[in-house]
Amino acid sequence: DWNAEHIIDELIEGVRQQVGEGRVLLAISGGVDSSTLGLLLSRAIGDRLTAVFIDHGLLRLGEREQVEAALLPLGVNLVTVDARAEFLGALEGVSDPEQKRKIIGREFIRAFEREARKYGPFDFLAQGTLYPDVIESAGGEGAANIKSHHNVGGLPEDLAFKLVEPFRTLFKDEVREIARLLGLPDHIRMRHPFPGPGLAIRCLGAISEEKLDILKRVDDIFISGLREFGLYDGCSQALAVLTPIQSVGVMGDERTYSYTTALRAVATDDFMTAEWARLPYDFLATMSNRIVNQVHEINRVVYDITGKPPATIEWE
Numbered sequence: 076d077w078n079a080e081h082i083i084d085e086l087i088e089g090v091r092q093q094v095g096e097g098r099v100l101l102a103i104s105g106g107v108d109s110s111t112l113g114l115l116l117s118r119a120i121g122d123r124l125t126a127v128f129i130d131h132g133l134l135r136l137g138e139r140e141q142v143e144a145a146l147l148p149l150g151v152n153l154v155t156v157d158a159r160a161e162f163l164g165a166l167e168g169v170s171d172p173e174q175k176r177k178i179i180g181r182e183f184i185r186a187f188e189r190e191a192r193k194y195g196p197f198d199f200l201a202q203g204t205l206y207p208d209v210i211e212s213a214g215g216e217g218a219a220n221i222k223s224h225h226n227v228g229g230l231p232e233d234l235a236f237k238l239v240e241p242f243r244t245l246f247k248d249e250v251r252e253i254a255r256l257l258g259l260p261d262h263i264r265m266r267h268p269f270p271g272p273g274l275a276i277r278c279l280g281a282i283s284e285e286k287l288d289i290l291k292r293v294d295d296i297f298i299s300g301l302r303e304f305g306l307y308d309g310c311s312q313a314l315a316v317l318t319p320i321q322s323v324g325v326m327g328d329e330r331t332y333s334y335t336t337a338l339r340a341v342a343t344d345d346f347m348t349a350e351w352a353r354l355p356y357d358f359l360a361t362m363s364n365r366i367v368n369q370v371h372e373i374n375r376v377v378y379d380i381t382g383k384p385p386a387t388i389e390w391e
């Protein structure tokens with residue numbers, strides 16, 4: 076019988092024993108695992124935890140504020156780093172998806188290292204590794220590694236911390252339950268997965284601040300709409316893509332020549348295969364109307380009806 080309160084006490088005890096008087100560094104992504112780990116570590120060791128949240132400019136609308144609003148009032152020693160200019164500068168003119176991932180991974184480590192030196196020294200690096208991650212990496216190069224998923228790794232020698240991974244034996248559902256008891260707001264606790272490279276891989280081709288801004292507004296309308304219509308929890312992941320396609324439209328008496336956005340929602344157990352979500356037509360119609368009315372840079376909305384395989388969930 077799995078008792079979350081009891082598990083929390085055990086995890087806290089385990090962290091205290093491992094860490095002693097040491098100091099711990101944690102990268103917060105804004106997802107459920109790292110946010111929950113931030114709350115747990117904060118309970119266990121207080122301000123000997125430094126949680127670093129890097130705003131790479133590829134986050135969703137209001138995401139940085141949501142993460143701060145969730146963690147700061149609960150006492151997490153959170154440092155937010157505005158690294159938008161560095162990331163966007165490094166990505167300028169880059170259109171190849173794997174190249175984008177490499178650059179973002181590299182910039183992430185660079186920014187994280189800098190913060191580690193600024194607030195350090197640290198004895199430990201905490202990671203929200205879950206049981207399935209442990210199994211997967213033990214299995215070597217699986218299909219999940221076809222795209223170079225980035226997590227914190229590859230830090231230089233002098234920052235070679237010991238790892239603190241209290242969730243190594245847990246499944247996602249268990250972390251969500253722990254998160255509930257620790258007071259993490261539901262919108263983060265029950266959030267769909269979001270890739271490390273963020274909106275960069277949903278803004279097809281070379282990205283720009285202008286394109287990211289369009290995509291953020293479209294994504295926000297779609298995701299808020301799914302929540303409003305009670306459809307969010309029924310999808311495993313949902314996203315909007317900004318395509319480079321511009322097409323002709325009409326608005327009042329004017330011809331327009333604007334961007335096409337693609338909406339995608341999937342149902343899956345393991346993200347290795349997925350079915351496109353059969354969202355109600357009325358909902359899709361409402362989303363389409365809202366998007367073209369509120370985002371003037373968009374004049375065409377399409378819905379992705381491709382499964383994985385052959386398509387991937389992301390478009391890049």
Ligand code: XMP
Pocket residue numbers: 176222223224225268269270271272312346383386387388389390391
């Ligand atoms: P695909 O597009 O490969 O995505 O079907 C499967 C799952 O992995 C996520 N994904 C990523 N996550 N870094 C990440 O942290 C990445 O580069 C990356 N690429 C895809 C994707 O959002 C989906 O949940």
